[in-house]
Amino acid sequence: MTCWPSDGGPFITLPVINTLDPENGIRNVGMYRMQVFGPTLTGMHWHKHKVSAGHFKKYQEMGKKMPVAVVLGGDPVYTYAATAPLPPNVDEYMLAGFLRKKKVELVKCITLTKERFGYDIHVPADADFVIEGYVDPADELIWEGPFGDHTGYYSLADWYPKFHITCITHRKDAIYPSTIVGIPPQEDAWIGKATERIFIAPIKMTMLPEMVDMELPIEGVFHNLTIARIEKEFAGHGQKVMNAMWGAGQMMFNKMLVVTSGDTDIHHYGNVARLLSKHVDPIQDIYLSQGPADVLDHSCSKFAFGGKMFLDATEKVEEEIAEEAQFVLPSTITVHTESIQQQFPEIHGINTALLQQDISVLFVAVKKDRKQHIRQLHQELILQEGIDKVKFIVYVDHTVPAEDVASCVWHFANNIDPKRDVFLTPHNEHGVSQVGIDGSRKSLKWDNFKRPW
Structure with missing residues (x-):
């Protein structure tokens, strides 16, 4: 299916891909899109961090062809299990069986046999379609993509391995599964929500016993934004959780982590925003x-x-509080938007509505027209009366409606590299320290951004 106008071609978008570690035969089940190039040829879009890519590297070193079985359909739990952030030594079909309270019956593939590849490859017996084949490390890579991705942006074309098809089988009255990903929320958002709920208990049992709850906002497209609630016991407890989560499996991809404590419902984003402000x-x-x-x-x-x-929104103990810090109730802050926009005509919109909800956040929509524009503008705005008392000032492009909070969050979460785009300033005369977040799209012209995105 070709999903979006600039896609590189038709893609298989819900493939459950089965591979084996050539050293020990341990199976991995993952999900990686497959661009269709011909009747017996597709791309295999596995990323460098993925387990199947690690298997492929081992086959490369051995100089052997890598057997791959692609499952389409069957019990929908297979689709979920393929996306689940499991440790490499935990079988995805074991998770599938646990979730559905019934073991997964597996059968041998027809062409992916021990005689040809050193191991028999097995797939679920109730699959709608099974595509068998191999990836040859001796092949030249193929130019795959672009693809309108789950982030809401196109992922660029790049070189990926070729998948050669040796056999396709299907059940009677087979149903071909597919999905469209794009600007959230799409169907895949609910797969992320399932992970959020299912994996709280394992995190609590094996890594973070202080974990109470976790939220992956849809606007954060899984990895960009994570909110956690803990039972806080000591100074620096939030940082302890930060280090553990950023070092755990696919959480290494997380870009922004918010940790809270207390009894606040973190699934209510207004509550979280007030905690951040306070x-x-x-x-x-x-x-x-x-x-x-x-x-x-x-x-x-x-x-x-x-x-x-990392934003530590836990309730602070004495050792964590700066002596000069003062809290200004956001609902008492007045920002004169008309005069500010007259003074700075590049500002196309300022959303001050959150201040009245005691949320110390401004969204500012800006049309950039010079290098370092957002950084320079921020340094001027934080001197303005009213804005000098606001803790968080988030900048988005002028094409983004500043009054649409969800859209602003999606844009800035996608567009920031925190190390580059977050500007911290120390406590001012009001005892308020501030942060500017440049959530605008980066370009070579205005930001010296050299990647071709």
């Missing part, structure tokens, strides 16, 4: 770091490597 002293409680980034993240200055931001 408990976050930006210069003290925002931490910037760097690390692995999702291959699909277009905002990083470098491929698959970029900034991360």
Whole structure:
């Protein structure tokens, strides 16, 4: 199916891809899009961080062809299990059986046999379609993409392995499954929500016993934004959770992490925003770091490597509070938007409505027309009366309606590299430290952004 106008061609969008580690035969089940190039040829879009890509690397080193079985359909739980963030040594079909309370019956593939590849490849017996084939490390890579992705942006074309088809089988009255991803929310958003609910207990049992709840906002497209609630016991507890989560499996791709404490319902974003306003002293409680980034993240200055931001919105104990910090109730702040827009004509909109909800956030829509525009504008705006008391100032492009909070969050979460685009300033005369967040799209002309996105 060709989903979007600039897609590189038709894609199989819900393939459950089965591979084996050639060293020990341990199975991995993942989901990676497949661009169709011909009757017996597709691309295999596995990213460098994925387990199947690790299997392929081992086959490369051995100089052997890699058997791959692609399952389409069957029990929908297979589709979910293929996306689940499991450790490499946990079988996805074991998770599928656990979730549906019934074991998964597996059968041998026809052409992917021990005689040809060293192992028999097995697939679910109730699959609608099974596509068998191999990836040859000796092949030249194929130019795959672009593809309108789940982030709401196109992922660019790049070189990926070829998948050669040796056999296709199907059940009677087979149903071909497919999905369209794009600007959230789409169908895949609910797969992310399932992960959010299913994996709280394992996180609590194996890694973070202080974890109470977790939220993956749809506007954060899974990896860009995570909110956690903990039972806080000591100073620095939020940072302890930060380090554990950024070091855990696919959470290494997380770009923004918010940790809260207390009894607040973190699934109500207004509540979370008020906690951020009340408990976050930006210069003290925002931490910037760097690390692995999702291959699909277009905002990083470098491929698959970029900034991360942690916001400690837990209730603070004495050791964590800066002496000079003061809290200004947001609903008492007045921002004179008309005069500010007259003074700064590049500003196309300012959303001050959140201040009346005691949320210390402004969204500012700006039309950039010079280098370092947002950074320079921010330094001027924080001197303006009223704005000098606001903790969070988020900048988006002038094409984004500043009054549409969900749209603003989606845009800035996608477009920032926190290490590059977050500006922290110390406490001012009001005892308020501030943070500016440049959520505009980056370009070579205005931002010296050299990636071709």
